[in-house]
Ligand code: SF4
């Protein structure tokens with residue numbers, strides 16, 4: 001009888017999606033957590049005494065992120081204080097239910113929870129109202145701009161300057177491919193970075209799950225019996241991302257390392273053509289809402305103006321990859337077989 005390829009003693013339990021190795025459950029938990037710890041250490045993501053907000057949607061990515069960070073913080077004594085930060089977009093049957101999950105995670109992980117809502121921040125507009133007005137075509141653009149600012153405002157309210165999000169390796173590979181396919185080299189230049197900070201923000205973002213495969217996140221959540229919410233948003237996500245995702249899933253079946261290979265290519269590509277005359281953005285404040293903005297009027301206020309005036313589509317020139325803020329939210333839970 002064969003033994004686990006890592007510990008060479010216990011019975012193999014699964015074939016690891018990232019490497020194809022047959023390993024036992026204990027070794028799977030251990031490699032999965034240790035790789036995230038290594039990502040954190042290599043990128044020097046945290047410092048002792050830091051307060052960090054975990055962008056928590058109740059979905060599998062952020063639930064696993066919260067659980068693993070809690071575990072690693074204890075195991076390696078990071079000395080970090082974690083807080084859960086959720087955004088209520090106002091989507092009935094989706095966000096209201098997933099927020100219930102986050103409220104349970106708050107108790108399970110013994111972390112404080114702060115919830116910020118679109119309705120409170122944006123003149124009473126919930127996503128349900130926005131979609132009723134503009135239809136469900138550009139909804140994710142609005143949602144992305146609003147969420148980005150909402151997370152920032154929530155963090156600032158807590159006096160926190162660092163938000164970690166549950167973006168995983170699949171999200172990152174999708175974003176790289178999308179930027180490549182669109183010829184968007186400016187975004188391609190930034191999208192592989194593990195720590196980002198936009199000109200419109202005092203809060204930095206980071207992605208500790210950058211190298212974690214979605215399939216492994218699902219397995220981890222499943223076998224650890226974590227409490228997460230797996231329904232998709234009622235409003236359809238971006239079609240282009242769906243196409244990039246399908247492409248990557250196809251590649252993954254013939255070459256499991258494709259996801260991490262795309263990320264590595266993206267990182268190397270960035271380095272070899274870095275910073276050719278990047279424009280320095282000046283930080284100021286929005287004339288309408290007073291929030292930090294590199295433009296006279298911030299992106300959220302531009303969109304709000306359109307909504308309040310009853311107009312539908314307003315073109316927003318986004319300096320940030322909108323999709324990177326959304327991807328973790330619209331995952332579908334895959335049924336996995338080995
Ligand atoms: Fe917002 Fe995501 Fe739903 Fe789009 S799919 S409306 S970005 S929650």
Ligand code: ZN
Pocket residue numbers: 004005006007008009010023024025026027028
């Ligand atoms: Zn083992």
